[in-house]
Structure formats: C-alpha cells, structure tokens
Amino acid sequence: MKHFIIVGVLVVLMSALTYFGLTAIGLMPVEASAQAIPVDWMWNLQVMAMSFLFALIVVPLVYSLFVFRRRRGDTGDAEHIEGNTKLEITWTILPLIAVLTFAYLGAYTLGQTRVADPQAMTIKVHASQWTWSFEYPQGFTSKELRLPLNRQVVLEMDSKDVIHSFWVPEFRIKQDVVPGRVTEYRITPTLIGTYKVRCAELCGLSHAYMESPVVVMSPADFDAWVAAQSKAAAAAQAAGGAENGKVLATKFGCLGCHSSDGSKSVGPTWQGLFGAQVELSNGTTITADEAYLIESIVDPGAKIRAGFPAGSMPSFKDQLSTTQINDLVAYIKSLK
Ligand code: CUA
Secondary structure: OHHHHHHHHHHHHHHHHHHHHHHHHOOOOOOOEOOHHHHHHHHHHHHHHHHHHHHHHHHHHHHHHHHOOOOOOOOOOOOOOOOOHHHHHHHHHHHHHHHHHHHHHHHHHHHHHOOOOOOOEEEEEEEEOOEEEEEOOOOOEEOOEEEEOOOOEEEEEEEOOOOEEEEOHHHOOEEEEOEOOOEEEEEOEOOOEEEEEEEOOOOOOOHHHOEEEEEEEOHHHHHHHHHHHHHHHHHHHHHHHHHHHHHHHHHOOHHHHOOOOOOOOOOOOOOOOOOOEEEEOOOOEEEOOHHHHHHHHHOOOOOOEOOOOOOOOOOOOOOOOHHHHHHHHHHHHHOO
C-alpha cells in the first residue's frame, strides 16, 4: 500500500511537470484564426493525456528499478504470478474509453473548424509546381494572399499538376489541393500580421520553396489594397485591349480611312475622339462616348459626322466579335 501511495503522488507530480514543461516550450506558433481555437483546445487536451501516460509508465518503471532491485545475498526466486483477470479487463476498458472519447472530441473539433458563414468571401487558389496564385472575386490575381481581419474566407483550391497541400501553421488548418477536384479551406483570421503558406505535400524538386506570403490586414487596409489591385488589373487589361485594338485597326483597314494622328482623311480622325463633343450632319452635337463609338462600328449610318459623306463606311457588325469591338474602342480611347 505504501508503494502505491508513493508512486501515485510521484505520477501526479511527474504529470504536472511534464505538462508544464511541454507547455513552456511553446510548441505551437501564434493563434491567428478563429479555427485555431478548437484545434488548440484539442491539442492541449492531448498534451495533458500524453503527460499523464508518460508519467504512468516512467514513474513505476524507475521506482521499481530502484526500490525492488535484488538485494545483496538474495538468491530466492520472485513471486510467481499466473495472470490477473481484473487487471487485464481494466487495462483494456480504460484505454478503449479514452480512445473513443478522443475520437468523439476529434470529430467534434473538426466540425467546429468547418462551420460555414454565409457571408464568407470566396477566393480561388491555384496551386502548381511550384507556386500559389490567388484569384480574387474583384477580378484580379495576386501572388500573395491578403485577407481582411475577422471575416470568414473560403478558399476554393485546385491544382494544375500534382497533389499539393495548403498549410498556414498560424491558422492551424491544413488541406490537400488535388488535381481534378476543388477542395475547400475555411478560415477567419483573427490576428493582423504576416504569415506564410507552405506546401505540405512532397510535390517535386522545388517543393521546399513553394511558399507565399499571407497577410492579414485591417478591413480598411484590405479594401484599399483590393481597390489598388483592381485598378492596376483594369489598367493592364485596357492596355492589352488597346494593343490588340491597334492590330485589329490595321487588319480590318480602319486606319485606311481614320487617321490616328489627327490628320485629315476619308473618315474622322481617331485622335482625341473619345470624350470629345462632335457635330453631326443633322446639326446636333453629342459626346463621343463608348456607346457612340460602338454604334458607329456596328451601324455606321446611324449618326453621320458633319462634313463627312454618308454611306462610305460598311458595318463591321458581323466581322468583329464583342471583345474585338471593345479592344478597338480601347485603342481609340488611348489616342489622346
Ligand atoms: Cu507543392 Cu509541395
């Protein structure tokens, strides 16, 4: 009985020491998402269980090594024990209960990390060997993932080639990205800061370098960043459109009748045309906006510029797609 009491006290002490020791090391990085809270709660519970099991094995072992070792001159046999049914039932039932409890808690915690907010913002994540790219609903793509504070985000992830895995340790959640399938990752960032997404699935030569910055920002900063990115994307798109429009203008012969430098020709020059007040043959004046330019390409006879002959331009309605017409308009816009 004396031994049981001593070992019992030592097990409690050892459990506490191990638990506080493991906690003090700081095994986990900062908690930066709402989903990290249930994960860390579960982790803490497991550290407690591990500390107790460690003590339960190590303390009786070391205690027996010292207290029950063979005395000098003792040549007798130890007591012969033929099984112990009670003990065997106990050490079967207790671990079974422990495992089932943890299975239940694990499933419950997993469910908590997946609670969906209907207001969540969706960002598409594209993984490929060996980069991440993030497609925002506002119509631009970024090489870094920027997120607003305290708002749930759903990442809809796909892979172009092999299996990757999206992992931000500070968010705790990890999710595979599988080719031919869209996987989901829900996160509500709760701490402003700069983190890193790493690929957690061996995916080839540069797997170790497949990482991107993850920046959690205040909602105001995030909105400003989104506005700047959208503007830059729109400008890049317009520049690309104007570039293509110039090619089309040459290909379809537009520049044969419309100059791009202000010089006189069969038709009105395109230089400075967009946004200008133009006089029509019926005596009225209108603004040369997008609608007017598009109409003049599709139906040239609708509004004739004063001083230019009617019926000299054919309709390009069936020759140009909507995108091509928009590119032509972008080119005309660029001729200031
Ligand atoms: Cu992608 Cu490892």
